[in-house]
Amino acid sequence: MQKASPTKLAILDKLVSAAPEMVPSGELVASLKVTRQAIWKGIESLREETIGIESVPNRGYRFASPPTFDLSPSWLEYSLKGCPLGHPILVFDSVESTQEIVKEAARQNMPAGLVALAEEQRSGRGRMGRIWLSPTGGNLYASILLRPRISPMQIQLVNLAAGLAAQMTLESLFRVRCSLKWPNDLLWKGRKLCGILSETASETDRVHYAVTGIGLNVNMSVEELVSAGAENPCSLLEIRGEKSDRGEILAGILRRLAEMIETLETGGMQRLVSLYRQRCSTLGKEIRILTDSGIDYGIAENITPDGALEVNVQGTLRIYSAADVLHVRASQD
Numbered sequence: 001m002q003k004a005s006p007t008k009l010a011i012l013d014k015l016v017s018a019a020p021e022m023v024p025s026g027e028l029v030a031s032l033k034v035t036r037q038a039i040w041k042g043i044e045s046l047r048e049e050t051i052g053i054e055s056v057p058n059r060g061y062r063f064a065s066p067p068t069f070d071l072s073p074s075w076l077e078y079s080l081k082g083c084p085l086g087h088p089i090l091v092f093d094s095v096e097s098t099q100e101i102v103k104e105a106a107r108q109n110m111p112a113g114l115v116a117l118a119e120e121q122r123s124g125r126g127r128m129g130r131i132w133l134s135p136t137g138g139n140l141y142a143s144i145l146l147r148p149r150i151s152p153m154q155i156q157l158v159n160l161a162a163g164l165a166a167q168m169t170l171e172s173l174f175r176v177r178c179s180l181k182w183p184n185d186l187l188w189k190g191r192k193l194c195g196i197l198s199e200t201a202s203e204t205d206r207v208h209y210a211v212t213g214i215g216l217n218v219n220m221s222v223e224e225l226v227s228a229g230a231e232n233p234c235s236l237l238e239i240r241g242e243k244s245d246r247g248e249i250l251a252g253i254l255r256r257l258a259e260m261i262e263t264l265e266t267g268g269m270q271r272l273v274s275l276y277r278q279r280c281s282t283l284g285k286e287i288r289i290l291t292d293s294g295i296d297y298g299i300a301e302n303i304t305p306d307g308a309l310e311v312n313v314q315g316t317l318r319i320y321s322a323a324d325v326l327h328v329r330a331s332q333d
C-alpha cells in the first residue's frame with residue numbers, strides 16, 4: 001500500500017513552490033524540523049511514486065516533473081490541498097474491495113475524507129448485490145469515507161451528489177457529456193461508463209457514515225471490458241480516443257463532491273436536485289423498476305426533494321427510494 005506522509009507532503013510543497021529553483025537540503029531540514037536522513041528518505045519515497053526530483057550534490061533538490069503514475073498518493077493529496085476529501089489517500093495494487101477497506105476505517109472512527117484506491121479488485125461489488133468486474137488495466141476504483149451532517153432521510157442525496165460530481169467533472173475536464181441514469185449510473189450513448197455504490201450506517205436522527213464507491217471505466221478498451229464480462233460497457237478511452245489521467249479525474253470528483261456535501265449540509269437540497277434533474281436521462285422514459293418486492297413498469301416523472309424517483313405506474317404515482325431501473329427503450333442518452 002502506498003500513502004503520503006506529512007514529511008513527503010511538506011517536501012513536495014516546498015519543492016513545487018520553489019520550482020524551477022533548487023531548495024538546499026539544509027533549508028528543508030530547518031523548515032521541516034526533521035533530520036537530513038528523514039528528508040532523504042522522503043525524497044526517495046516521492047521518487048518511488050514516480051515524481052521527478054533532481055538532486056545536485058552540495059546544492060539541494062529541485063522539482064522536475066509530475067508523476068508518471070497517475071495515482072501517486074502524495075501528488076493527489078498535494079493537488080487536493082484545502083479540500084476536505086482525499087486525506088489520506090491509500091493506494092493498493094490489489095484488494096478484495098475498496099468498500100471493505102473504507103468501511104473498516106469508518107468503524108475504526110477514522111475521520112471523513114479518507115479515500116482508498118486500487119488497481120484491481122478481486123471481489124468488486126455493485127448495487128443490488130451484483131459484482132463489479134474490476135480487472136487491472138487503468139480503470140478507477142475508489143471508495144470515499146463521508147460523514148455528512150444531514151438527516152438519514154436525505155442520505156440518497158449523497159448518492160446522487162456523487163453521480164453528479166462525476167458527470168460534471170467529465171464534462172468540465174474533457175467536454176464529455178454523459179447522462180445520469182437514476183440513481184447514479186453515468187451513461188454515454190446509453191452505455192455504462194461509471195457506477196456508484198453508497199453504503200451507509202445511521203441511527204434515527206444521525207448518519208454515522210456513508211462509504212461511496214466509484215467505478216469508472218477509464219483506460220481499458222471496450223473489447224477488454226467485454227472480454228472481462230462487462231455488459232454493454234463503454235470507456236473514456238473509447239470516447240476520447242486517448243488515455244486519461246485517473247488522478248486528475250478523481251481530484252475533480254472529490255472537489256465537486258465536497259462542495260455538494262457542503263451545499264446539502266447548509267440546506268441547498270433543492271439546488272442539488274435541480275442540477276441533477278437537468279442531467280437525468282431517466283425522466284420522461286418508460287422504465288422497468290426492480291425492487292425487493294417485485295417488478296413494476298411505468299413512466300419516470302420526477303426526482304423528489306429527497307432524491308427518490310417518482311413514477312407513473314398505470315395512472316398511480318409511486319415513489320421509489322431504492323430500486324434498480326432499466327430504460328425500456330434503447331436510446332442515445
Ligand code: BTN
Nearest residue numbers: 097124125126127195196213215
Ligand atoms: C454499480 O453500478 O452497481 C455500482 C458499482 C460500484 C463499483 C465501485 S468500484 C470501487 C468500489 N468498490 C467496490 O467494490 N465497488 C465500488
